[in-house]
Amino acid sequence: MSLKLRPECIGCLLTVRLNEIARSSKSEDEALRKGLAFVERAVRLMKESIELTRLATKLYRCAIELCPEIVDYYRELKRSSVKEALSRLEGYKSRMKGLEGYERFELAVKIAIAGNMLDSGVAGHEPRWLDPADVARTGLVMDSSKELYELVCRGGRRILYLLDNAGEAVLDYVLAEELERLGNAVVVAVKSEPGFQNDITMDDVVTSGLLELFERSGIKVVETGTSASSIHLDEVSCDFKRELGEADLVIAKGMAHYEYIADEKLSKPVFFLLTPKCEVVSNAIGAPRGSFVVTKKDQKRQLEPPQ
Amino acid sequence: MSLKLRPECIGCLLTVRLNEIARSSKSEDEALRKGLAFVERAVRLMKESIELTRLATKLYRCAIELCPEIVDYYRELKRSSVKEALSRLEGYKSRMKGLEGYERFELAVKIAIAGNMLDSGVAGHEPRWLDPADVARTGLVMDSSKELYELVCRGGRRILYLLDNAGEAVLDYVLAEELERLGNAVVVAVKSEPGFQNDITMDDVVTSGLLELFERSGIKVVETGTSASSIHLDEVSCDFKRELGEADLVIAKGMAHYEYIADEKLSKPVFFLLTPKCEVVSNAIGAPRGSFVVTKKDQKRQLEPPQ
Numbered sequence: 072m073s074l075k076l077r078p079e080c081i082g083c084l085l086t087v088r089l090n091e092i093a094r095s096s097k098s099e100d101e102a103l104r105k106g107l108a109f110v111e112r113a114v115r116l117m118k119e120s121i122e123l124t125r126l127a128t129k130l131y132r133c134a135i136e137l138c139p140e141i142v143d144y145y146r147e148l149k150r151s152s153v154k155e156a157l158s159r160l161e162g163y164k165s166r167m168k169g170l171e172g173y174e175r176f177e178l179a180v181k182i183a184i185a186g187n188m189l190d191s192g193v194a195g196h197e198p199r200w201l202d203p204a205d206v207a208r209t210g211l212v213m214d215s216s217k218e219l220y221e222l223v224c225r226g227g228r229r230i231l232y233l234l235d236n237a238g239e240a241v242l243d244y245v246l247a248e249e250l251e252r253l254g255n256a257v258v259v260a261v262k263s264e265p266g267f268q269n270d271i272t273m274d275d276v277v278t279s280g281l282l283e284l285f286e287r288s289g290i291k292v293v294e295t296g297t298s299a300s301s302i303h304l305d306e307v308s309c310d311f312k313r314e315l316g317e318a319d320l321v322i323a324k325g326m327a328h329y330e331y332i333a334d335e336k337l338s339k340p341v342f343f344l345l346t347p348k349c350e351v352v353s354n355a356i357g358a359p360r361g362s363f364v365v366t367k368k369d370q371k372r373q374l375e376p377p378q
Numbered sequence: 379m380s381l382k383l384r385p386e387c388i389g390c391l392l393t394v395r396l397n398e399i400a401r402s403s404k405s406e407d408e409a410l411r412k413g414l415a416f417v418e419r420a421v422r423l424m425k426e427s428i429e430l431t432r433l434a435t436k437l438y439r440c441a442i443e444l445c446p447e448i449v450d451y452y453r454e455l456k457r458s459s460v461k462e463a464l465s466r467l468e469g470y471k472s473r474m475k476g477l478e479g480y481e482r483f484e485l486a487v488k489i490a491i492a493g494n495m496l497d498s499g500v501a502g503h504e505p506r507w508l509d510p511a512d513v514a515r516t517g518l519v520m521d522s523s524k525e526l527y528e529l530v531c532r533g534g535r536r537i538l539y540l541l542d543n544a545g546e547a548v549l550d551y552v553l554a555e556e557l558e559r560l561g562n563a564v565v566v567a568v569k570s571e572p573g574f575q576n577d578i579t580m581d582d583v584v585t586s587g588l589l590e591l592f593e594r595s596g597i598k599v600v601e602t603g604t605s606a607s608s609i610h611l612d613e614v615s616c617d618f619k620r621e622l623g624e625a626d627l628v629i630a631k632g633m634a635h636y637e638y639i640a641d642e643k644l645s646k647p648v649f650f651l652l653t654p655k656c657e658v659v660s661n662a663i664g665a666p667r668g669s670f671v672v673t674k675k676d677q678k679r680q681l682e683p684p685q
Binding site for chain 1: 396
């Protein structure tokens, strides 16, 4: 089940990093020199045949070591993405007016998944905004949303919500607020600095005003303690591990969390919300690229009824 | 002026070859192993900072050395492309009915350039057929076609016509036949085995029946004597050099011929017919991607009037 390096991944992983290096270098000569140095190191890392999200993390760290300006490039990109998301927030929320129960919850889930299209880390995928009306019309594929709803609709759960890309987090706020409204305690987790490509970090939520927005709704924001592409358990902080331990269930956004967590034992229910954006993940999940997926991680321990 | 490796080229050159390796390998493990071996060798070749068409040639040769099945993959692709082109040939030719003089010649030029969209060697460019009506409507950019017409319209010239991709050659036949009809002697040149990606070879023209088609119209077909991506003068055969020496003018199709010949001294007029398919060539020429370009190579010696 674990996603390992496929032949198609080689070109994708290289292309995304090479584009960042080209965009962030001061001259063509610098971009060429750093690009070639990156590819050389990347091949060595790829030969180690490690799990994909760890490889992607190593490759990103290698790229920003060669070209630290990539972090600034993403900081700007993330700022404008969050800003645009905030300007669109009311458009999405207004679609929820008048809805109740599962119908309302399902729309919040779909709005959060729509945000997963805002991914800069997949070659051949252009980050894009989906119109609120289109989001409402889109059906869920591999739909575990009813099972998730049953678990949260009576409140009393502690939910750890793993955020992904920057603009996307604003649409995650819609679902997180809904989970709070249903009487659950929600903790959202962001990556630590220097971050991973366009994934949201604590610096991003603070400077964009998102922290205030989350906290006003009673939602706690925590850091994973690492800049890794997912919550690699040997890299996250003790504080984050405690959050993970205390959570009744986990909602994990995006491909990298799916890829990594699918094979880890977390001893609690995990729901993956994402849209596959490449053939490799699409095949692994069994859902087409661009489709809206809510899928539950296989787990042995059943969640106790809320007290 | 000479096109050298740009940062954007690294990902493109790697991706095209990696895709071929993935498609032509018998298993995922084989594709992964060969793909990584290819990238490792490719970085070393790229560091030599040689002219782009020579680098592309070396990279293709490196890929087929690792994975000889790529040649078979292209043989099939070329066969079906020529077959489809032949089935479309009458559609293109029928648009020329009733046209005379420059107007007729210009359409033949545009049909030949439309064929240049059938290129499998550019990442992000999907080979595609243009509808004959769309071809007729498309204007020429950087239009040296009138100057070319003046040189050939009274006949008596010996024209060396450098072919490019396989299906494209069928549309080049339309222009080559027109040049013959105007009283010129036309020699078309194909790549030698094992060929260069989907560029047409002698084996392709023989097995597809194209050789017969050309010869029936009095058009001679010759090989360059090399599988290089262009007519690298240190690689072509003596026979081909003689053809080049005897020609009054050269018509060169496609990006690779443009990239290489633009810097070589051929001591005779050269007209480039192509559509740019990547930013690097588009910027070098100064014409947008997908536009129809007829441009004349700067040359000192003026062509003598025909005898």
